[in-house]
Amino acid sequence: MTQNTPGPGSVALITGGAGGFGRALAKKLREREVVVVLADLDNERNRQIAADLGCEFAVLDVTDRRANEELVARIEGDHGRLDAAYLNAGISAAKSEDVLDLEEFMRVVEIDLFGVVYGAAAARPAIKRAGGGAIVVTASLAGLSPMATDPGYSVAKGGAIAFVRSMAPRLAAEGTTITAICPGFADTAIIDRIRDQFAAADFPVLSAEEVADSMIMAWEAGEPGATYVIQPGVGTVPYKFKGVPAARNAAGETAVVPEALRPPSMR
Numbered sequence: 001m002t003q004n005t006p007g008p009g010s011v012a013l014i015t016g017g018a019g020g021f022g023r024a025l026a027k028k029l030r031e032r033e034v035v036v037v038l039a040d041l042d043n044e045r046n047r048q049i050a051a052d053l054g055c056e057f058a059v060l061d062v063t064d065r066r067a068n069e070e071l072v073a074r075i076e077g078d079h080g081r082l083d084a085a086y087l088n089a090g091i092s093a094a095k096s097e098d099v100l101d102l103e104e105f106m107r108v109v110e111i112d113l114f115g116v117v118y119g120a121a122a123a124r125p126a127i128k129r130a131g132g133g134a135i136v137v138t139a140s141l142a143g144l145s146p147m148a149t150d151p152g153y154s155v156a157k158g159g160a161i162a163f164v165r166s167m168a169p170r171l172a173a174e175g176t177t178i179t180a181i182c183p184g185f186a187d188t189a190i191i192d193r194i195r196d197q198f199a200a201a202d203f204p205v206l207s208a209e210e211v212a213d214s215m216i217m218a219w220e221a222g223e224p225g226a227t228y229v230i231q232p233g234v235g236t237v238p239y240k241f242k243g244v245p246a247a248r249n250a251a252g253e254t255a256v257v258p259e260a261l262r263p264p265s266m267r
């Protein structure tokens with residue numbers, strides 16, 4: 001097994017690990033004999049979930065920048081390496097009113113976007129020291145197709161996708177692939193508030209297991225900056241971003257971006 005393959009000897013961190021996707025992913029990684037550290041908010045239920053899955057539990061609030069760094073240092077100290085970081089913790093707005101609740105907006109962005117940024121910054125040097133590996137960010141379809149009912153979530157997930165694509169070249173240069181997965185609605189606690197509406201409309205939702213399969217594929221495929229859409233009845237599809245119109249110079253020719261602004265891989 002190489003470091004880029006989930007298997008015996010590799011070590012993975014999952015934030016929001018006690019949630020629906022986290023549990024399904026942890027189970028599949030454990031079946032491959034990956035050492036899994038489940039990081040989540042501190043409560044007895046979360047500790048028990050980790051124990052039942054044969055995973056180590058780590059207390060982590062992803063909005064605590066220092067705590068992200070300390071956790072990665074501890075994993076490296078205990079296990080000698082970190083091969084993959086699944087930055088998966090997330091919440092959605094509890095209300096969906098016309099009023100824009102700024103407190104709630106900021107809370108969602110803090111967890112769903114800055115939690116990802118802090119996690120990636122903390123994991124990067126450790127994964128590099130392990131010889132390269134993967135950072136897989138759980139974004140959402142809402143990051144590509146904004147939800148009118150949840151502006152904070154849409155901004156955070158859109159930002160997470162932009163972060164992944166922007167970070168990809170520099171991480172690829174050191175052997176780490178950062179990717180984003182964008183599931184449609186899936187059957188976990190996060191949709192508890194709106195689950196009835198899907199049932200009433202006969203709208204299909206994904207299972208956590210389907211999403212977990214895509215999360216493992218994202219690590220294995222190792223495609224820098226890839227963004228995968230996962231939809232019920234469709235499966236996992238790499239999302240193709242539409243390019244933007246290129247600038248033109250005075251002669252009407254396509255202008256080339258200054259070299260210093262291009263990632264090293266494109267120079």
Ligand SMILES: NC(=O)c1ccc[n+]([C@@H]2O[C@H](COP(=O)([O-])OP(=O)(O)OC[C@H]3O[C@@H](n4cnc5c(N)ncnc54)[C@H](O)[C@@H]3O)[C@@H](O)[C@H]2O)c1
Nearest residue numbers: 016018019020021061062088089090140185186188189190
């Ligand atoms: N279920 C869906 O429909 C769906 C669709 C697309 C994307 N997602 C995303 O998938 C990810 C996982 O969600 P899920 O569906 O498993 O829901 P979930 O509610 O079951 O799990 C989310 C987990 O994140 C944890 N968490 C929340 N705030 C945290 C914090 N500050 N620090 C650390 N952990 C924290 C929760 O305790 C929980 O265990 C989220 O980022 C979510 O936005 C979910």
